[in-house]
Amino acid sequence: MSLPSNFEDLIAEAEGLNLYKKLIIQLNKDLLYANIDLEFDHETLPTSLKLVLNETVFHLIQSKFSEYLNLLYIVDVSELKIKKLDGSDTLQLSEEVTFLILQREWQKVWYKNNILS
Template structure:
């Protein structure tokens, strides 16, 4: 049984260990483009930079383009139940948690594609 990483750092480090980091970036770029929210992470982006830029993008979507944010979550297939459990009182904190949920879902897609 697969157990997902419990932090962004663990997830990104596992992606690197499994040589799936580039696939993860490609999947993120693909799904954001499908949601008409183009994001172009270069394959050379470092994990800590990816974390920061993804957080910023999610933060801006929540703040200024909420309908597009909801559409993105739908396209990526982030669990609505998980989103509802988050505390929305601090938008920056919320954006960080949502960025992790997005990464986790994208990671699952890449991991399953490789393993099944």
């Protein structure tokens, strides 16, 4: 599996395989496990998903850093990928982390659909 390199490719692949709703379900499950008070409706548009998740990640970085780290742990975002990011601009960092979260969630959904079924 080659991972999508940007948000648009990720969404196009998820929608092309009819797995976008499963992506939202997986994200909701991990947000719940991480005790993040956020749940996406299954009909959430991709642009809204990205925007709201990004705002949440930004807020967590700014004011609830331990919850942010817990979310990364629950989602299982690569520590190496996080360490490679430039943390000098929190807004840019939150956007990049948001994509890494969605990318990891996509890996889980793709794997469950293709390997386990």
